[in-house]
Structures are given as C-alpha cells and as structure tokens.
Amino acid sequence: MSDAGKAPEGAEIAAEESFFSVNVDILDCVDKAPCDLYRRNASGQYVLLASRSSTLDRDALKRLQFFGIGQLFVQGQDSGCFSRILRTRLDEIVKNPHIEASVKARVVQASCRDAMRRAFDDPRGPFIRQACDMIVPTVDLIVQSDQATRYLIQLTSFDHATYVHSTNVGIFAVALARLFFGLDRAHDMHNLGMGFFLHDLGKCRIPIEILNKPGPLTEQERQVVNCHVEEGFRILEENGIITDEARTITLEHHEKDNGKGYPRGKMGADIHPYARICRIADIYEALTAERPYHRRRSTFDALRIMKEQEVADVDKALFAHFLQLFAG
Template structure:
C-alpha cells in the first residue's frame, strides 16, 4: 500500500496516496482504525486526511488490513480513516457480522472478544448519537445484542470489557461505558431474566442519553456553571431522548424507564418528573448508579477524573441513599474480579 502522493494520470480508479478534490469525494464518514479488524479485508474504499487537511485515497475495498498497515498508519499519526457516506451501511453490516462471528467463536480469547465488542459499541454509538435516525438506531441494536450475549454468558470477557472502558467526556463514549456497566450490573441483579429482556435493558442503557444530541456541544462541554436557561435545556434531555426513541419506533418499557428516570432522585429533587423513592424503577436505579460512576471517573471540562476507589467511596458517602447501597456492593464486585 504505497503512500506516494503522485497523481494518477488518465481515467480509472484513484491510487493510494492520490490527492482528491472535495467534489470527487462527496461526504465522508470517519471510522476508527480499531474497527478494521486485523487480517480481514476492508469492507469499502478507505481514505485518510493529510496534515495539511487534504484527503488522499488510501486503499481499495477488499485489501487485507494487516498489522503492517496499522503500524504504518500509527507511524504517520493517523488514528482514523474515512469512508464515503454511501458506504456507511456496508461498513456497519461488516461490523455487526464480524462481531457476531468473533463472539460465537470458541477459539477466540475472552480478551479479544471484549476488545471487538468495545470497539464495535463505540463506533455504533458514535453514529447513533450523531444522527439518531431509525437506520442508525437499528444498527446500534444489532451490535448491542451480541454485546449482551457476551456479558451474560462470559465472566472472563465481562471483566476484560470493564477494564476497557474509556475515560472520555464525549456523550457516545459515556453512553458506551454506561451500557457496559449497566448490563454487567443488571446481570448480577437480574440474571434470571430472559435474554430478550436483557437485550432490551442493554439497548436502554446504551441509549439512555440519546436526548443529549439536541444539546449544543458548547453547553455540554462548558467548564463553568450553567445559566438557568442552559440548565433547563440540559434537564430536558431525558424527555428528548424518550421522544426520539418513540418517533423512530424503538420505544420499549425498558427504554422508557431508563431514558426518563435515570436522573430521578430519592428526595424528589431529580428530573424530569421529580419522582420520589417508591416511584423510581429498580432498572433506573442501576442506570443512575453507573451513570454517576462513569461521570466521576471520566475527564470532564468541569472536573478531573477520580480513580475507581475515589469514585466508589464518594458515591457511598455522599450520593447514594440506603436503598442503593446493595446495588453499589454488587457494582464493586465487577472491579473486585477484574
């Protein structure tokens, strides 16, 4: 895969390294390198961005993506490639089918399965939160299903998955982490539930913050205090998320509970409905607990991340009520086993 920047003369397909005008490219969608699984063929044409911002053709669809190719890109400081927007459905089909094969393959190690699940979830959540239309919510659900299956049936892979959670303030990263933690804790608390219920719970955990896609990023990342108007906008995101899921046809009982109740509090000071302890569903308590933990351990513009120990201690002493202490004790087990 030569990275020569010479322009190809005459008609025909572009060559690796060829600079391309915006008109030739159309809309491009970024993908993480880790989504191109080693020793598998690229599902579509790949492009990369040069340091000066120009786009070049990198590799043709079908080329084996090996460690040499990945190392070469890392040496160039490349962390993501690009695909054409009209190739996005093909790309997400590749992610889903590859993930299903990896999760079901007994010869693949739990660590490798966990890595594949984490990468796939991050990529699909990034797309769903950026553009929460039905087609992308469906793609998210198709990746969540094998994720739930792995967590429910493989303790070793679950422990590896917990270790892989990233410390980033992006909403899709936060939601990926909450999804992983939420399923893992729900499995401890409600492991007797059917796979179908666990899958619906998983989808609710991963998409609990979908309404944040309607909040301007400068408000989400504001380092200082929010104005009353900004706070009202932020506090609207549970209802906005509920409305998006309802309009796009992805509303379930579990999604309704998790989307609307994950910011409710025992004392009635939560939002959006000001529910008190007896009205908050146990599923929502799980979501709130893991949501708080993830927020405390992530780098945010308005605070530095805490360690796992610091976050759990703070939650036990300052935030959670007696009703949530059993949840916290079971949540700690995820880290005690790791």
C-alpha cells in the same frame, strides 16, 4: 494493500464529500475491506487505502497505529454495508471460543463506540439503528464472559464526549444488570442494553456550550440540560426505535428517591429498577470522567463518594453488586 476496485490506491477524493471515521482497531476482526477505506492526508484529502473486498495488510494497519493514525474513513454511502458486514463478523467473534477475551473486548468496544459517536453526531434512524446493531454483540459478550467484561471495563476511556460517556454507562449498566438479575429471561438484556447505551441520546439536542460549560450552570441552563431526558425519548420514538425498557431507562434515570429528581419527581418504589441500575452507572462514570467542571476521580474515590453520599443508602443491593465489577 490490494488496488483492486473502482479507484486505484492513492487516489484522492475531495475533502468535502461525506465520510465517517472508523477506529483502526475494528479492522482486526475482518480479513477483507468491507468497503473502500481511506486515510486522510495532511491537506485534508481522503486517500484510498484499501478497495472494497481487498485483503487487508495487517502490517500496514499496525504502521498506521504506530504513527498515531487511529482512524480510517468510509464514504457515507457505504455506512450501511460497513455496518452489516461488521455486525456479522462481531457475532462470529463473540461466539468463537478460540479468540482471546481481551481481543473480543477491544474489537467489540471500539465498534460500539464508533457507532455511538455516529448516532450522537447525526441522530437519524439509520445511524441509531446501526448503533443498536453494535450494542447487541457488546451485550452478548458481557452476558457470556466475565473475563471479557473485566476487559471491557478496563478499556473504558474517560472524557467529556457524550457518546463516550454513554458507551461507558452502557457497559457498566449491562454488566450490573447481568450480575443483579442473573440469566432471568424475564429481563431482555438486548432491550436493556439499548436503553442503557442510548439513555443520554437527547443531549445531542442540547447546546454544546452548555454541556461543556466549565463553571456552574445557571438555573435556566440547568433546565435546558434537564430537557435531554424527554428529548432522548422523543428521538427514539420519532425514529420508531423504542422499547418498554428504553422508555423506562431514558425517562427515569435522573429520578431520585427523595422526589428531587427529574422529569417527573418520582419517589421510592415508583422508580423502576432498570432506571436505578442506569443511575448508578451514570453517577460512577460522571465521577471518574474528566469534565470541564471537575477533575476525574479514581475508582476508589468514586466508589467511596457513592457509598457515603449518593446511592448506597437507598440502593444497597444494587451497589453491592456494582462493587463486584471492580473486585479482583
């Protein structure tokens, strides 16, 4: 790759400087490096791979992926610039009818997941806003293309990382809302997307040893986990990133019709449809994810459990629409 820029290619920067990682897949949507890009060598040093505005070498990127290097790195000071350029390019890709749906889905999903990871790792306003920026083209792609939506659902990866869970739930919930509400403009899909993707942001304030505990939680631990609902709302409110949709989804997605949910113990019709959509996506993702306390279920087994035990009795219409996401 070109060595034009402020530092020669191969120059090393001390590992303790602030860097954040980006998925190599994201770079498929840009021709030139949005900012200086680095790889990390075996000793933990960050080595300049491509200088800002240099032409990206596709073959070199493919070689990195071939050798299992799926992440590159950007200096923290460049995060805003990287996010702005990436968002503009993603918007162009989503609107371009000549780009295959599978390519759109792969790039959009990787970009959104990376931004979600940064927001969960450091839930300050700039990083949450960057996540919101990446949520918009993801929502647009789901709204515009059923084929791309199917690819997005196939691309969901299941592990116990909260940001992965939240990204998956966001994709499932936006897709379900799109099916259930159609194109009714009374429902702002961008605001809904922000609420769905960030519904569990409060878990970044829950001790990791409780979130990843392999066995049953104690009652005290359960109460700590339950606090993530109001903590998530508090984070969004503190950073001035709150909408009516996000408030409703964040605060109500664990409410149950029998009144045994939390945090308010709401019942029946008092639970908003937006929260119900998020709950269905949340339950499915939890059942199909690999967790410290259970093995992941197949799609068939997860949907069977949901039908027999969880949601089909009270949310029949929503569940019927949810099943359509896995048809064909």
